[in-house]
Amino acid sequence: MNTAMRLAGIDESALVALAHSLAGPLRDGAVVYLRGELGAGKTTFARALLKALGVGERVKSPTYSLIESYRVGALDIHHLDLYRIADPHELEWLGLADLATPSALLLIEWPERGGDAVPAADIEVCLQHAGGVRDLEVRATGRGSERITRASAAASAATRS
Ligand SMILES: Nc1ncnc2c1ncn2[C@@H]1O[C@H](COP(=O)(O)OP(=O)(O)OP(=O)(O)O)[C@@H](O)[C@H]1O
Numbered sequence: 001m002n003t004a005m006r007l008a009g010i011d012e013s014a015l016v017a018l019a020h021s022l023a024g025p026l027r028d029g030a031v032v033y034l035r036g037e038l039g040a041g042k043t044t045f046a047r048a049l050l051k052a053l054g055v056g057e058r059v060k061s062p063t064y065s066l067i068e069s070y071r072v073g074a075l076d077i078h079h080l081d082l083y084r085i086a087d088p089h090e091l092e093w094l095g096l097a098d099l100a101t102p103s104a105l106l107l108i109e110w111p112e113r114g115g116d117a118v119p120a121a122d123i124e125v126c127l128q129h130a131g132g133v134r135d136l137e138v139r140a141t142g143r144g145s146e147r148i149t150r151a152s153a154a155a156s157a158a159t160r161s
C-alpha cells in the first residue's frame, strides 16, 4: 500500500467533499477498506460516496444488518460493517469473495474483523479523531492507485475552474 493522500484536521463537510471527488473513479469498481476507531467517520464517508454515486434511497448504516447492497446502473455496491463479527467463520454465508467481482464496489468498515474472508483492498481510507475534527490518510495499491490519481486530477480540475 502506498500513501496517496493525507489531510489533517478535516471537518465533516471536507470529508463529504473528498468522498464526492472519489465517486467518479470508484464507479469502475474497487475494494475499499474504511479504517478508524468508533465514530471516526467511516459511515459518514460511505454515505457521502453512495449519494454521489447516485444511490437515491436513504443510506442505512450496516451496523446491524452487516451488509447493505445497492445497484446503480451496471454498478453493484456492497457496504459492509464487520464490527460485530467475532469470528471470521461467521462471514462464510455471505460469500464475500463472490461479491467482489472486478466491477463491483465494496466499502468495508472494520475489515480487520473479517480476517481472511475479506478480499484484499485496492484502497484504504484511514480516519483518526483529532480533537473535534479528523485526520485522514488514503492508501492505495495497483488499480486503486490509478483510481486515486484520477480522483486527484478531477479534484484539482474542479478547484481550478
Ligand atoms: N470529519 C469529521 N469531523 C467531525 N465530525 C465528523 C466527521 N466525520 C464524521 N463526523 C461525525 O462523527 C460521528 C460518527 O460518524 P460515523 O458514524 O460516520 O463513524 P463510524 O466511523 O462509522 O463509526 P462506527 O465505527 O461506530 O461505525 C457522526 O456524528 C458524524 O457526524
Ligand SMILES: [Mg+2]
Pocket: 042, 043, 044, 061, 081, 109
Ligand atoms: Mg459506521
